[in-house]
Amino acid sequence: MNVNHYSTLISTISIKRKEMITNAEEYGLTHKRTLNSSQELDKLINEYLHLKNNCGRS
Structure with missing residues (x-):
């Protein structure tokens, strides 16, 4: 997950x-x-959860 995108999203x-x-x-x-x-x-919030749930998955 891109940390900048994650921080911006939060x-x-x-x-x-x-x-x-x-x-x-x-x-x-x-x-x-x-x-x-x-x-x-x-x-x-859905985008955040999607990113969070898919973090680390290939």
Whole structure:
């Protein structure tokens, strides 16, 4: 696994999580902005888990 990509992904997940929380507080849980942030966060977390699970596999 590329360490730079891994570190960047973790940072991006943290930023996106904060964005989602801010959107939820400002607009509500069912607002389009909150839902979009949540979906983007899901994609980032899935990518992270995929990289983590495949680390060391050939």
